[in-house]
Amino acid sequence: MARFLARRLVLMLLTVIAISVISFFIIILPPGDFVDRLVQEANQYGENLEPHEIEDLRRNYGLDRSAVEQYFVWIRNILFRGDFGYSFGWDLPVSELIGQRLGLTAFLSVVTLLFVWIVAIPVGIYAAVRKYSLGDYVFTFLGFIGLAIPNFLLALVLLYISFRYFGQSVGGLFSPEYVNAPWTFARFADLLSHLWIPVIVLGTAGTAEIIRKIRANLLDELHRPYVLTARAKGLGETYLLLKYPVRHSLNPFVSELNDLFVKIVSGETIVAVVLGLQTTGPLLLEALKEEDLYLASTLIMFLSFLAVLGTLFSDLLLMLLDPKIRRQAASREMM
Amino acid sequence: MQTDALLSLQGLTVSFRDGRRRSVALRDVGFDLPHAKTVAIVGESGCGKSLTARSILRILDTNATIDGGQILFEGVDLAGASEKSPTLHGIRGGRIGLIYQEPLTALSSFYTVGNQIMEAIRRHQDVTKKQARERALELLHAVGMPNPAQRLDAYTFELSGGQQQRVMIAMALGPHPSLLIADEPTTALDVTTQAVILDLLQELQQSQGMSILFITHDLGVVSRMADEVVVMYLGEVVEHGTRADVLTTPRHPYTQALMASLPGRAQFRQATIPGTVPSLAERPAGCAFAPRCAFAQPGLCDVQRPELVHADGVHVRCHAFGNAASMFDLSLQSNQPDTVTKRNSRQFGDRVLDLRNVSKTFEKREGLFGQRVREIKAVQDISLELRQGETLALVGESGSGKTTLGQTIVGLHKATRGRVMFAIDGRDADITNLSAAEWRNVWQSMRMVFQDPFSSLNPRMTAFDIVAEPLLQRPGTPPAKPDLVRKVHELFRLVGLDPEMAGRYPHAFSGGQRQRIGVARALAPDPKVIIADEPVSALDVSVQAQVLNLLRDLQSNLGLSYLFISHDLNVVASLAHRVAVMYAGRIVELADTDEILDRPRHPYSEALLSAVLTPGLADQDSHMRLPGDPPDPLSLPPGCVFAERCAYATVACTHEMPEMRNLGGHWVACHHAEALALHGLRNESAPDSPAPNS
Numbered sequence A: 001m002a003r004f005l006a007r008r009l010v011l012m013l014l015t016v017i018a019i020s021v022i023s024f025f026i027i028i029l030p031p032g033d034f035v036d037r038l039v040q041e042a043n044q045y046g047e048n049l050e051p052h053e054i055e056d057l058r059r060n061y062g063l064d065r066s067a068v069e070q071y072f073v074w075i076r077n078i079l080f081r082g083d084f085g086y087s088f089g090w091d092l093p094v095s096e097l098i099g100q101r102l103g104l105t106a107f108l109s110v111v112t113l114l115f116v117w118i119v120a121i122p123v124g125i126y127a128a129v130r131k132y133s134l135g136d137y138v139f140t141f142l143g144f145i146g147l148a149i150p151n152f153l154l155a156l157v158l159l160y161i162s163f164r165y166f167g168q169s170v171g172g173l174f175s176p177e178y179v180n181a182p183w184t185f186a187r188f189a190d191l192l193s194h195l196w197i198p199v200i201v202l203g204t205a206g207t208a209e210i211i212r213k214i215r216a217n218l219l220d221e222l223h224r225p226y227v228l229t230a231r232a233k234g235l236g237e238t239y240l241l242l243k244y245p246v247r248h249s250l251n252p253f254v255s256e257l258n259d260l261f262v263k264i265v266s267g268e269t270i271v272a273v274v275l276g277l278q279t280t281g282p283l284l285l286e287a288l289k290e291e292d293l294y295l296a297s298t299l300i301m302f303l304s305f306l307a308v309l310g311t312l313f314s315d316l317l318l319m320l321l322d323p324k325i326r327r328q329a330a331s332r333e334m335m
Numbered sequence B: 001m002q003t004d005a006l007l008s009l010q011g012l013t014v015s016f017r018d019g020r021r022r023s024v025a026l027r028d029v030g031f032d033l034p035h036a037k038t039v040a041i042v043g044e045s046g047c048g049k050s051l052t053a054r055s056i057l058r059i060l061d062t063n064a065t066i067d068g069g070q071i072l073f074e075g076v077d078l079a080g081a082s083e084k085s086p087t088l089h090g091i092r093g094g095r096i097g098l099i100y101q102e103p104l105t106a107l108s109s110f111y112t113v114g115n116q117i118m119e120a121i122r123r124h125q126d127v128t129k130k131q132a133r134e135r136a137l138e139l140l141h142a143v144g145m146p147n148p149a150q151r152l153d154a155y156t157f158e159l160s161g162g163q164q165q166r167v168m169i170a171m172a173l174g175p176h177p178s179l180l181i182a183d184e185p186t187t188a189l190d191v192t193t194q195a196v197i198l199d200l201l202q203e204l205q206q207s208q209g210m211s212i213l214f215i216t217h218d219l220g221v222v223s224r225m226a227d228e229v230v231v232m233y234l235g236e237v238v239e240h241g242t243r244a245d246v247l248t249t250p251r252h253p254y255t256q257a258l259m260a261s262l263p264g265r266a267q268f269r270q271a272t273i274p275g276t277v278p279s280l281a282e283r284p285a286g287c288a289f290a291p292r293c294a295f296a297q298p299g300l301c302d303v304q305r306p307e308l309v310h311a312d313g314v315h316v317r318c319h320a321f322g323n324a325a326s327m328f329d330l331s332l333q334s335n336q337p338d339t340v341t342k343r344n345s346r347q348f349g350d351r352v353l354d355l356r357n358v359s360k361t362f363e364k365r366e367g368l369f370g371q372r373v374r375e376i377k378a379v380q381d382i383s384l385e386l387r388q389g390e391t392l393a394l395v396g397e398s399g400s401g402k403t404t405l406g407q408t409i410v411g412l413h414k415a416t417r418g419r420v421m422f423a424i425d426g427r428d429a430d431i432t433n434l435s436a437a438e439w440r441n442v443w444q445s446m447r448m449v450f451q452d453p454f455s456s457l458n459p460r461m462t463a464f465d466i467v468a469e470p471l472l473q474r475p476g477t478p479p480a481k482p483d484l485v486r487k488v489h490e491l492f493r494l495v496g497l498d499p500e501m502a503g504r505y506p507h508a509f510s511g512g513q514r515q516r517i518g519v520a521r522a523l524a525p526d527p528k529v530i531i532a533d534e535p536v537s538a539l540d541v542s543v544q545a546q547v548l549n550l551l552r553d554l555q556s557n558l559g560l561s562y563l564f565i566s567h568d569l570n571v572v573a574s575l576a577h578r579v580a581v582m583y584a585g586r587i588v589e590l591a592d593t594d595e596i597l598d599r600p601r602h603p604y605s606e607a608l609l610s611a612v613l614t615p616g617l618a619d620q621d622s623h624m625r626l627p628g629d630p631p632d633p634l635s636l637p638p639g640c641v642f643a644e645r646c647a648y649a650t651v652a653c654t655h656e657m658p659e660m661r662n663l664g665g666h667w668v669a670c671h672h673a674e675a676l677a678l679h680g681l682r683n684e685s686a687p688d689s690p691a692p693n694s
Helices: A002-030 A034-044 A050-063 A068-079 A094-129 A134-148 A151-166 A184-220 A223-231 A239-254 A258-273 A279-290 A293-321 A322-333 B049-057 B086-091 B114-122 B129-142 B163-174 B191-208 B217-226 B243-248 B253-260 B402-409 B436-442 B464-470 B483-495 B499-503 B511-523 B541-558 B569-575 B593-597 B602-610 B651-655
Strands: B005-018 B019-035 B039-041 B064-073 B096-102 B179-183 B211-217 B229-232 B236-242 B308-311 B314-317 B351-366 B372-387 B391-395 B415-423 B427-430 B445-450 B529-533 B562-567 B579-581 B587-590 B662-665 B664-666
Touching: A002 A068, A002 B662, A034 A050, A034 B243, A068 A293, A094 A134, A094 A184, A094 A239, A094 A258, A094 A293, A151 A184, A223 A239, A223 A322, A223 B049, A223 B096, A239 A258, A258 A279, A258 B372, A279 A293, A293 A322, A293 B436, A322 B163, B005 B049, B019 B049, B019 B064, B019 B229, B039 B049, B049 B064, B049 B096, B049 B179, B049 B211, B064 B562, B086 B464, B096 B163, B096 B587, B114 B129, B114 B163, B114 B541, B129 B163, B163 B191, B163 B662, B179 B191, B179 B217, B191 B217, B191 B529, B191 B602, B211 B217, B217 B243, B229 B243, B236 B243, B236 B253, B236 B664, B253 B541, B314 B427, B351 B391, B351 B562, B372 B402, B372 B415, B372 B562, B372 B587, B391 B402, B391 B569, B402 B529, B402 B562, B427 B511, B427 B529, B445 B511, B464 B499, B464 B511, B483 B499, B483 B511, B511 B541, B541 B569, B569 B593, B587 B593, B587 B602
Parallel strands: B039 B211, B039 B229, B096 B179, B179 B211, B391 B562, B391 B579, B445 B529, B529 B562
Antiparallel strands: B005 B019, B005 B064, B229 B236, B236 B314, B308 B314, B351 B372, B351 B415, B415 B427, B579 B587, B587 B664, B662 B664
């Protein structure tokens, strides 16, 4: 097990390095850089920058060096000084900018994921066991609606409801008085009271999808011979349902868990823009538009890292769940 | 019929709901199961055997309901018990245990076998976890599990098929049931494993005084296990009597026909039952068997349902034994085909297929980056010949490499070593390394028939398109439409299908008919050699006989050569001219069919033969059992592959690989072949019971 983990961590590290290279160079690839944008902006305001001023700017931002050099400087500073570079657009160190936002994004994603599970798993089981019942049809109907409604529309509707009926402030994850307040219990409670809208918006499509998946997986398992065996042993119906077919049906679901996670993280951008959330999505969007090199690269690297972490998590969960996979992993590491 | 039997079924009727329609699946089923006896239920698939078992335990699917009748077990009527009643749940698994086919799927792979056994014990007995574990260990001991303490924490996928079935048995026996329902418990196992498991069931029955309800389609197993036999057809009991009565003097025309359609010896055409078991929705009026019965009297059998009559200690549901008995003469045997005496020619032509030291090794990659390669030696050093008009059977248990060998010959795998020579236009051509285009050419004369008629036909193609496909794949210009239609219809008639049905999709055909389509597809380009991989093992006995007759007729009419891959020695004995016995990827013995069956010279062949069960032979058990399991193909022993399990092995056997030697036309790979006096099938001179021409 320890060797398996070590092996996976090494592979993870390699993946993250590869991602950092790719994300950095993809952003550098298009012609033009941040200074070009500054020059353009200055031109719009009727100011003309002298060539030597432009050169100075480039030197200041470190953009005069070759791409490879810039990359290694960036990485060296991350490794030795914990310095992720400087955001040109915000005029702030990247780490200061993204610290809280990254935390909020991770928190929002995990809460959404939990929401999806808590709703989808029991409903999926119910829909499979009571196939073609009224409840099954109702959930199927709601599920299709959930899949069909665009996220931004659902966000707007929920925003309206929360403002009209609950008297909450429009948008954001905090009420105005808490936005810049230090972390207290009251602030956390305020966060939770705002969180439900993005969680529902982000989770609905995923929930509908997972319900369909669990229902289909479980329907396949319900008539397997081992279920008959369990029944012939005289076990109670609910007990045997949860112990055997449900557990067998979770495998494909767990292995797709990371897909869901990635979907939530990347789907978050538009929702965050609509809802005015202080998460990484809008920041990344802005950084990409402005060719804010270090900010964009750092964000992409961290989000990818989250995705890689999610994969590891789902693999570990799969091993916990399925002894066959556990034994396979064990036999590989023995070699 | 009130008796002191342990289990008594009376007038049990079960129906299925399919949309708005209800169809009766069990009709008026009644029989008694005495204490400490074994009653076998036999019949073809779709006759309600398993449904009877599941009705007793009340574990029917939700679309099935018990409409009437009683299931009296230890004084309780299970048919009337409420679904939630604690009595029912206590009996289920507690007083009645169930084991069934395919232990791998019947056990969960997510929990250790110990967990699953202990769960059954703790459900029915008030014991601590520790006590349950001790009991589970005892049980694994009792069912003869090697290394039981270690196996307790194993998962199903770490056990062999025989070991898995032992776990199932241990689990069923955990709470000391008084009745064990065994639903085809050995059908998915190899014959040598089957013999061991049947022994075990008999031992346990004697030591625990259990009754067994044994459900099987295999009349050989019935003759080995049963005290009484219940024959079912389309959800009805048609005959019920002692084993001797039912198997040696079958009375009901269905039982007679079933016995007659068993494969016999010596390449005769076999008796068959025309048609197949109808679907439940198309239950005939009158006697259910009447449409397939050779003795059916119009106006009686197709109108009036016969009663179950008691005659000479046997219950028979047939008009021929009731008040109208005078109308029937069952001795006429008109079920038999008129060509029974036609024996396939033994005049073989030129050599068509020649294998020279063929080996097939698969690679298994292991390690962090798959850098370590281990070899799975699936097929090793096979040399054999096939002549025109000949049937050569490849016999062996699962994992022996027979299927891999077949697939290597037709080019689905590429041989790792050795050569395959195939006669094309009278010249021997090396077909070991061919391009895709060259293979396409070879596949016109060498065709394959597959085991599973359900998955080997594309469900989205009509039968016509399936049969026509190889004709359209021929090199050169495709045939004109009228020619194609004529040829396909001709093929349909050749395999005994109505060309009118050509436009239908595979699901509209029965299993036997589908296999005929598979044969027609193989015959389409006028092949010379057909490689048939277990072509009849998925079929019921009566349908199996039809397909075997078809293969025989095609051989004598078209001069085909068959490489017939099978695990079933009864089928092989009836069809093959020569037999090659395979074990762990090697041929250990190769000789004429009669030679091998009656005078085997390899200890493995002897073990295989002693495990063959033929109904009608009294006490055919020679008590020769194979211990252990075949070797792991990843690490084969250096010496004889069979040495570990061989009763005659000496030190030399474990070190030195025996060469294939020719002992007067009888090839055998055994160091001790000359010295051993091995047993074959016993009745060397007498034909197999009810021989077709008797």
